[in-house]
Every structure is written in structure tokens, then in C-alpha cells.
Amino acid sequence: MPFVPPEVLLLGPGPSPTSTAVQRAQAMPQLGHLDPAFLPLLDEVQARLRSLFGTTNALTLPIAGTGTAGMEAVVANLVARGDRVVVGVHGVFGQRFAEAVRRRGGDVVVVAAEFGQPLALEAMTAAIAAGPTRLCCVVHAETSTGVLTRLEPIAASARAAGALFVVDCVTSLGGIELEFDRIGVDAAFSGTQKCLSAPPGLSPVTFSPRALAKAHSNPEPVPFYFDTRLLTGYFGPDRAYHYTAPITMLYAIAAALDEVVAEGMPARAARHREAAAALRRGLQPLGLEPLVKAEDATPMLTAIRHAHGVDDKAFRAFLRQRHGIEVGGGLGPLAGKVFRVGLMGHGARRENVLRALAAFGDALRAAGQRPDVSAALAAAGND
């Protein structure tokens, strides 16, 4: 019996909903990964990813694996045993980044902030300046909390210290205009199932020439799969076989990037901002409040504190069963305390916000609260 998924509106931390065009792209027949008709697609995907990252880096390509695979690729190439690496940690993905560096043998210096709070820039600057720092790592849009990190000042501190600046932009790529060359980001990794609205399974990465120089002089061997020279061998002009590219995933990201280009990044970023703002306006009448202050918040993910006495699991199960809506639970110290609403890519739309607010109201009523759904919808709808 073929599996047929139920219809679920994906408003969690990812995967986000995919458009019909992106869905259909995956249903096309396979082509060989060295086929002359396939290779131009590969070049186009790389060019469009460069534009989204805001970079001219030659090594800008999608790795076969999810966002975490891209993190491993960046860490394996750029961290050598004993390197002092400053990592900003104010959420689960910062913890993960630090953990990956630690496993690679890096000497991790954590600059921590409370989950839901931004990183303290002075603390980052001081930590970077305090030692012979080789790398500085931050998460741009922390998916576990919805805090956005301001990259410019940290990039400047890293550059002043001679450190490489490395960014997890899994959740921001395609939802915020990125200007990594102008800011001075040396390497970054992302995912496809957030604001690009492609399926999970690829991780766009980019390495600056400075980052590549470090990778090429790394005394530790890099796993074959993540070796930048071998990746470049296939994605660059040589077209040397490295591993079999995931053909239909590449069809999907190409179709998703077509949509990004057709919409234009400024309009797409504005759409994300507007959807998040509408959601935030609708919370107070429901008796809910966001975890993160508006000025620190990401536009694609909003963590919302549960109303007092509301059970997280029951609340989310109600949304899924009665309303066909997925939202995310809290992670780490926020488990049970918040739920996370993603308005990402194809999902970042006013109609989804209104449907979600109505459903939240229904779930809160079922949990004995007294939400004012009319006021919530009116507030969200008026901009």
C-alpha cells in the first residue's frame, strides 16, 4: 500500500510547506549526475545560492545531507585539534555547534546567554580578543528560541583578531537578505527545509578563500565526504566524480530557487517580516506572549510561552489532531514551556497566521483558558 501523508499545515521549526512546483520537480525521472543535461542545473543552483548568501565565493554548493551535515563539513575542514574556537551559545543549535567543534578536537570557549536572550556583544568581543582565536561561530537565527544574532559587530571582532567567522544560517537563508561578503562571513552552512521551502536533505554551504586556505592547510585529515577539494572537483569545472549527487533533491532546490528569484529576496524578506508581525499582534488577545522581544526576534520563527496551566503535549496534539497544524515544542530548558511557530518560505503567509491564531484560540479554550479569538484575528489582520 503506498503511503499517503495526511494534510498537515507545517508551522513548526521545519520542514516548511513546499509548493506544488517543488513537489512536482522531485517526481521527474532521474538523470545521471554527470549527464550533460544535468550539469547546467548544478551550475545554476550554485550561482543562485551565491546570490542568496550574498557572496562571490567559488565554493558555494549544496552538500548531500541535512543542515547538520553542512555543520560537520564546515567544522571538519576549518577546525584543527587544539584550535581556540569561540562559540556563541544561547540555544540548542549553538550547543550543537559547540559540541561538533569539541568532537573535532577544538578548544571551545563558550560565550553563553540565556535561551531566548541575544548574545552579549561585549562578551563575544572579549572572548574573541582574549586568546589566539582561530574561529568564531554563531547561529544567525537560533531555531530553538527565535533569537536573531547581529552578525556585523561579531564579524568585525573576529576579523580584528585574525579569526575566521563561521555562521549557522540554517533558518535564515531565503528568509532574510544575507550579505555575507560585505559583513565578512568566512564560512556558513544552511538547510533547505526552512525558508527555501525545499525538502530536507541538502545543506547549502559556502567557504571564502580565507576559509579554504585554512581548510587546505588543516593538519587533520578531513573525512572523504566533506573534503572541500573533492567537493570542488565535482561542483567545479573538472566534474570529477566524488559521490553520486542526490538528483531529485537538486531538482527540488532548483525549483525552490526559481521561486525565490521570481519573488525577489527583498519582497520575500518583507513577506516573512509581515507574517511574523501579524502573528505577534494576535498573541496578546489570546493571553499569550512571545519568548523573545521584537527587536531581537527572527522573522521566521516565533517561540511562544505557554499560558499558565496549559499542558504542552496536549496543546500541540490538539492542534495536530483537530486543526491539522504542526507547531514545534520547546527544546532543552524550554521543553514544555514554549511552543514554536515557524512561518517559513511558502508557509509565511497571512492566511496561515489567521488559521493558526484561530486554532490556538480553540486549543486554549479546550485547555480552560479564555482567549479572545475575534480580537486576535482583528489584530493580526490589521497592519
Added chain:
Amino acid sequence: MPFVPPEVLLLGPGPSPTSTAVQRAQAMPQLGHLDPAFLPLLDEVQARLRSLFGTTNALTLPIAGTGTAGMEAVVANLVARGDRVVVGVHGVFGQRFAEAVRRRGGDVVVVAAEFGQPLALEAMTAAIAAGPTRLCCVVHAETSTGVLTRLEPIAASARAAGALFVVDCVTSLGGIELEFDRIGVDAAFSGTQKCLSAPPGLSPVTFSPRALAKAHSNPEPVPFYFDTRLLTGYFGPDRAYHYTAPITMLYAIAAALDEVVAEGMPARAARHREAAAALRRGLQPLGLEPLVKAEDATPMLTAIRHAHGVDDKAFRAFLRQRHGIEVGGGLGPLAGKVFRVGLMGHGARRENVLRALAAFGDALRAAGQRPDVSAALAAAGND
């Protein structure tokens, strides 16, 4: 402009052709990777992979990445710095396996045979017995040459020496009946774009309890992405978030496994054997000969020596342009000397063999040869 691939019959070393059902499965909407409707699919995929590997190993699951990612997962978990690792090398994928172990810090002992020849079992046994061997690694179906390795005697030697026996079955899974528990295989990795006829992008892996014990006592940290404990956390009963599973790839492998179950592995293996035998019967009338003797050959990939004076690139380009057929080139020392014909999964069918032989004949005629196409088709068609 949406990309539309040309129609190409994929008879190279992979990706193999996918069925309409597998193609359509990928076009279904995303579900969350923790959605209650998605998790049973994950369990079913694992159960069916266990059946294909011939194992009851609990840790049997598809890693998000291509076959090479599965290799990295196995190597990262099972190799510790300084471990003596015997690797059979008689093709490019044996070389790759050795290289991955070396990069991980293993002390690699290569047992080499000429490309196109089987491994010498006495040499393998002697190398395994010669030292405190921790691991023995071989490629079951060497995709670069089409040589099949007999696993039983090597497994026995490894077991006698107290070494783990690790197998690359990227190209054999789903095309040959595997009995890894009976034989004594401790860990293995595969791909989806060969005899499973799913798209590339997943790597089924399996670890025996003995292998897991080694992984858990490995003094070297394992990359987060490949950590068996974290993989088990998601794929096992805990359903703990590790990384976002590639949803549509999992739809595809589930649909592909449905087809394997419907056909039955014995019939599927017979179909692969019959297709390869038909191809071999058709070669001689064309003036071609296989690289590998029939008794050593894989049933899913046949490397064929180029006729004297035929240019490899021109020959393959002719097949692709005039006949819409992809075949593979030679790798390593066989580059330019052989071409590789994959009859894998959905592609392993008599009609594809006949079409291929007719096209080879046409390409040989264009290269100034005198192939007897009628005799080739008659020989292939008569079994």
C-alpha cells in the same frame, strides 16, 4: 523556467531508473519528521531494510546522505586511531574505503588484487591473521569493475581473528539476496540509487551488537551527524530529535521497498542474474568482451572492454546523444579502457538489454567496427 530532464535510459553505474510509483512518492507533501503519521513509515523502512540485509540488527536505518556518507558513518564509529584494519582493494571503491579508514587514523593494511580480478582469499586470510586486526573491510559488489566478492570465507577469517567484518554493499543491496547475520557481517552500508531504484540521497546502514559495542567504546569522538547513539535516539523508540529526516527521500525508499517486497527478493535476484546473462551472451557477436569472468562477476554491473581503436568518450557520447542511453566510463586504471553497464533494480530487464545491445552495435559501426547486431540480439534473447 522549470527544469525538465531529457528522457535517458540509465544503464550506468547508478543512479538507476526509478519506477513511476517511486517518482510520484517524492511529489507528496512534506510531513514533520516527528509527525505521528510519519513515524510508522520510518519503522517499516527499518524493518524492510533488516530483511534485505538479512539481519535482526536493531540499528538498521537509512542515513541522510549518499552511500559514501554511510561509509563515513561506519568508519567514524568503528575505527579508532591506530587500529589495524585490513582492506581488500581491487577497485576504486576499495581504494575509497581504505582512504576513509586512513583519514580516520586507522593503520590500513591493503590486500590488493588487479582491477577486474577477485581478491585472493589466502592473502586476505593471511593479512587478517598476521596482526591484532580490529577490522576487515571489503566491497561486496565492486562498482568500478563488476567483481563480486565471496563474503563467507573472509567473514570466517575475521571472526577467527576477533576482528569486525565490514562490508560495502552499495551496489548489491536489493539485487542479490544478502544473509549478513548468517555469514557474520558486523556492519555494512549501502545506497539507494542502485538495485533499490530509489533516488540517490540515503545510505542504509546496519551495525551488529558487536559493532555497536566497539562504537560505544571508541575513544575517538564521532561526528555528531554519524553518532550511533544519536541515530538510535531518533530511529528507535525514543524519537529524540537528532537531525531533520529527509522526508521525501524516505517516501521514495518506502515506495521502492514496497516494490521489492511485492516482487520478492528471490525473484528480484533472479531477474538481475538473467538480465546480466543476456547482456553477456550478446557481447561476443558485437566483438566485445566482459572484463570479468562470469564466475566472479556481479549480476548488476558489467564492465566491458572497449573494442580496439574505439574512443571511449566518443562511444559513450554517441550512446547518450543518438540512443538516449547512459553507460558509465572506466575509473582509475580502467579509464578509457572499459565502459560499464548497470542493469540495476527497475532497469534490470530484458528489453533494456536488447535496446542496449542494438545501440552498442550502432555505436561500434559508427566507430568503424563490424558488429553483428542480429546475432547479438538473438543470443541475448535466447535463454
